[in-house]
Amino acid sequence: xxxxxxxxxxxxxxxxxxxxxxxxxxxxxxxxxxxxxxxxxxxxxxxxxxxxxxxxxxxxxxxxxxxxxxxxxxxxxxxxxxxxxxxxxxxxxxxxxxxxxxxxxxxxxxxxxxxx
Amino acid sequence: xxxxxxxxxxxxxxxxxxxxxxxxxxxxxxxxxxxxxxxxxxxxxxxxxxxxxxxxxxxxxxxxxxxxxxxxxxxxxxxxxxxxxxxxxxxxxxxxxxxxxxxxxxxxxxxxxx
Numbered sequence: 001x002x003x004x005x006x007x008x009x010x011x012x013x014x015x016x017x018x019x020x021x022x023x024x025x026x027x028x029x030x031x032x033x034x035x036x037x038x039x040x041x042x043x044x045x046x047x048x049x050x051x052x053x054x055x056x057x058x059x060x061x062x063x064x065x066x067x068x069x070x071x072x073x074x075x076x077x078x079x080x081x082x083x084x085x086x087x088x089x090x091x092x093x094x095x096x097x098x099x100x101x102x103x104x105x106x107x108x109x110x111x112x113x114x115x116x
Numbered sequence: 117x118x119x120x121x122x123x124x125x126x127x128x129x130x131x132x133x134x135x136x137x138x139x140x141x142x143x144x145x146x147x148x149x150x151x152x153x154x155x156x157x158x159x160x161x162x163x164x165x166x167x168x169x170x171x172x173x174x175x176x177x178x179x180x181x182x183x184x185x186x187x188x189x190x191x192x193x194x195x196x197x198x199x200x201x202x203x204x205x206x207x208x209x210x211x212x213x214x215x216x217x218x219x220x221x222x223x224x225x226x227x228x229x230x
Contacts, residue, residue, distance in 0.1 A: 009156070032217055043120075043206060044159075044221040051217075090158060094217060104149075104219055106158035 006107035023091030120222035139207030146212035148190040
């Protein structure tokens with residue numbers, strides 16, 4: 001069965017420090033990959049996505065993610081964290097589009113706290 | 117362009133009461149979805165629709181019904197609410213285009229069932 005694992009439930013970093021959030025997936029083929037961010041009391045906002053091509057993708061708010069096929073991973077990174085980045089981050093995968101509905105499978109999320 | 121909107125934002129029900137959550141999107145998307153979010157479990161798909169007049173079950177459909185009478189609207193109904201349905205509910209929509217499969221989410225509805 002397809003699954004998404006985010007090993008870190010909570011992460012705390014200092015403002016200005018670098019950040020890496022881990023995401024591993026289990027799927028037979030290369031899926032579509034997404035990172036979403038959810039600020040407290042808000043909906044989910046798409047940070048970035050990977051469909052094919054360059055394995056390093058850039059997103060909004062200075063985030064980037066790297067797809068590593070050999071490790072079935074799609075880790076999210078940011079070189080310098082801002083206090084406003086405190087939120088919950090969700091990794092999601094979808095089967096490569098086959099004409100049916102776009103089934104998204106979410107990880108359990110990683111809650112990021114930022115210390116001043 | 118409002119994107120995906122949800123009504124209401126908050127609701128408190130007593131066990132056994134019924135209610136309907138409304139989702140509207142103005143992006144002309146073909147696909148629409150209802151998810152529930154519970155702590156430590158990410159988002160789980162309740163029902164989805166691939167077009168006007170069509171609906172299908174997702175991962176956790178029991179206790180919910182849906183309807184999509186218009187392309188831009190997707191309704192989620194609880195006929196007899198139970199405390200286990202206390203959750204945050206998110207609606208999402210996406211294009212049927214193969215180049216744009218990402219989903220766009222509404223702000224959520226926080227439902228408490230007493």
